[in-house]
Amino acid sequence: MLTLVPVIALGIGLAVAIRSSAMHHGLSQGRLEATLIAQTAVEPDFGARPLSQGLSREERSITARLVDRAVAGHHILRVRLRDLAGNVVFSDDPSERADAGDNEEALRAAHGTTVAHLTHLNSDDDDGGSVGPASIEVYLPLVAGRPARRIGVLELYLPYAPIAAEVQTELQVLYLALALGLAALYIALFVITLSVTRRLRQQVASNAFLARHDALTELPNRAMFLERAQGAVEAARRSQRASTIAIIDLDRFKEINDTLGHATGDELLTMLAKRLAAQMRPEDTIGRLGGDEFGLILTDAPDPAHALERLRELIHSEIEVRGLSLSVEPSIGYVVARDGTISVETLMQRADVAMYEAKEQHSGPVEYRPELDRYAAADIALMSQLRAAIPAGQLVLHYQPQIDTTTGAVRAVEALVRWQHPEHGLLAPGRFLPMAEHTDLIDQITDWVLDTAVEDVAAFATRGTPLSVAVNASARSILRTEFATKVLATLERYGMSPERLIVEVTETALLTDPQRAAEVLSLLAAAGVRLSIDDFGAGHTSLGYLSALPVNELKIDRSFVTDLDESSAHAAIVRSVIELGHNLSMRVVAEGIETAAVLAQLTELSCDLAQGYLIARPMTVEALSDFIDGQSDDRLTPSEPATTPN
Secondary structure, three states, rough: OOHHHHHHHHHHHHHHHHHHHHHHHHHHHHHHHHHHHHHHHHHHHOOOOOHHHOHHHHHHHHHHHHHHHHHHOOOOEEEEEOOOOOEEEEOOOOOOOOOOOOOOOHHOOOOOOOOEEEEEOHHHHHOOOOOEEEEEEEEEEEEEEEOOOOEEEEEEEOOHHHHHHHHHHHHHHHHHHHHHHHHHHHHHHHHHHHHHHHHHHHHHHHHHHOOOOOOOOOOHHHHHHHHHHHHHHHHHHHOOOOOOEEEEEEOOOHHHHHHHHHHHHHHHHHHHHHHHOOOOOOOOOEEEOOOOEEEEEOOOOOOOOHHHHHHHHHHHOOOOEOOEEEOOOOEEEEEEEOOOOOOHHHHHHHHHHHHHHHHHEEEEEEEEEHHHHHHHHHHHHHEEEEEEHHOOOOOOOEEEEEEEEEEEEOOEEEEEEEEOOOOOOEEOHHHHHHHOOOOOOOHHHHHHHHHHHHHHHHHHHHHOOOOOOEOOOOOOOOHHHHHHHHHHHHHHHHHHOHHEEEEEEEHHHHHHHHHHHHHHHHHHEEEEEEEEEEEOOOOOOOOHHHHHHOOOOOEEHHHHHHOOOOHHHHHHHHHHHHHHHHHHHEEEEOOOOOOHHHHHHHHOOOOOEOOOOOOOOOOHHHHHHHHHHOOOOOOOOOOOOOOOOO
């Protein structure tokens, strides 16, 4: 109905406009007829003499014959000739006074303007006679003589009825076309409005659904999950029915995304969601909290540990995705709300703490207990803040120099990340990296450290101080094929030679998935990037495996270096590592040097590079520049890459 109102209003407006246009068309037709009469029947028979001098006998006779024929045939209702002053000098009605004039329209015509309007015959008479038929009253200038000039004004009254009939016929056709067009417009608008309304309703319904559900899995999202968790807590408060809140995180799911693509990862999540939802009782809730993390609410479950273990086995069992049999290991932490006195936020934090414990133990579901608070709520909150800190630019790099034990020259620096927290100040990596390593945050941090370190060291090279930089890579990083691609792209972006980058990995990281680690490290080594095994001696690396890897450098674990001058056992281990490294054509670095005695002994054992507080503490890039500038020129020898073993 609302659509019909503007259509009717449009129709009325168009009808008025069409009628007005038709009236103007009628007047235009009257002007054309009057002009044709003047040019063919009047002006050719008149000379250049102004009509104010009166008509000659011949002119009057010719005009009278024209008038008799035209008026008698009803082609013209009235004819007058006026001079340029507007005075009537001839009329088809002999009874009119010869000086009846001073007519405004006639004066306008005398100045060259043709005037036409609708009227009725005799409507301007003052004798009270009856009004005549509708007519078009036309005043047009008469032009005659050679050269042509205006001699007077021709006043004609043309019958409007024939023109009106023609206009009416045209109007009927136009009104019919307008009616049909408006009807079609209304139907089209009605259909469009109906379609748009249906789409809007569908969109509103979809938006309402998406506001409370995950777009990928269609499970309840975090907002809806928290609402239901709140309801479960309140139910526990009212009825003393215990509710279990669990958090499920999929270990190494990101590796599936990285190696098989996000489409495969999304499909895996969707299929897992359906598998889990099928196991839920009507009173239970399974939701997706984000990424590869799910939330679970079990209402009044008699044995939550048993129920969660069954779900863990269900998740861990193989699932076929795009022809591939995939299996993921879940970490499940849970907390039981028995009396409803603890807030949902606290329960979620406790379930999160238990989940991190399960992730570290690689065990079954773990129930929260107070002694697990080494993953305190503050630490969980810190991880949430860290996710925002990376794009906010709160991370900073410090660099610790590595010197040649023989010459004292700065050969390389190790990039060490710090977090300039807006409330807690500068945080050391031990405060946030261990927890970050269990999430995808470690990948984001590694990428940021790599980009920043390469940019900073490339800037040193442009100032004539070529340095090598060591960047630590997590186990997650070296198991991603795209990590090698990202490293090489970063080097190319800043124009830094691959030999100037040292990627440090721990023995533990190498043993997580030796085959895949070897593949990624081989890609980097083939491009010229140097590889170092960090904390060597603290792990259990097979010597055969070590010799097969494209490693350039061994970095002795600090636990053996710190008391080297006091422990003969540690001295023997350090000596063995140095000899092993040199026999495999690797460079050896000792870190954790805090005394001159330790540095002297390492020099005696032919250790290649030394790093520690004795030499310099980690410092900002600006402080590093000052530190290097403070060294003598002969000590700034560039680092030569070690030979990669065959």
